[in-house]
Amino acid sequence: MKGLCVLSALLMILTYCVSSESGDSCANSKTPLNLIRKKRYLTFPDHSNVVLTISLVKAFMTHAPSGWNIAIEIDVMYPMLNMNETNRLFRKKYHYRQKREFWERLENAVEFHNLNGRSCILRSVCEADTSLAAPGKSLVHDILRAVFTAPLHDEDFQDEIKSTYAELSDPSFCSKPNDCPFSFLDFVLSLNERY
Secondary structure, eight states: OHHHHHHHHHHHHHHHHHHHHHTTOOTTOSSOGGGOOOOOOOOOOTTOEEEEEEEEEEEEEEETTEEEEEEEEEEEEEEOOOGGGOOGGGHHHHHHHHHHHHHHHHHHHHHTTTSOHHHHHHHHHHHHHHSSOOTTSOHHHHHHHHHHOOOTTOHHHHHHHTTTOGGGGSTTGGGSOOOOSSOHHHHHHHHHHHO
């Protein structure tokens, strides 16, 4: 038993000595590893997605104590970056493209439930300018502002949305009547107050 302890102590000392000698350089590189300062970016495997799921569950009592549950779900898939899409030159335009694609996916998810998804997105964009708290007051408000704010003064954003959401460029658009029966922002903010 004593010999096993001595042997394990010697192995630990030997491992430490070997790792301290070769830990700061690679066999194929003359530059020590502690001098290399590369920027590392977060990337994901190809076709990775983040899924935003909104669920509504309603219980119907057929007879006590059991009953039926009805569940309605909306899934919005949002693609993640991969190695081919991390080009610095197109980062700003890519951000606008992501926002437009997210609006289109959310629009399609709402239209799947026989509602006018386009008008709901446009209503949310209009409400984001007026009904959200000042930046820095609430994380939920800041996230909603990042998703639904339309920087109409930026030409890159105008170029990105001109084929899909061209009516946003009209300054009086938000004062016109809207066909959406509910508000995304009111729904999310009511959940924020409740929980």
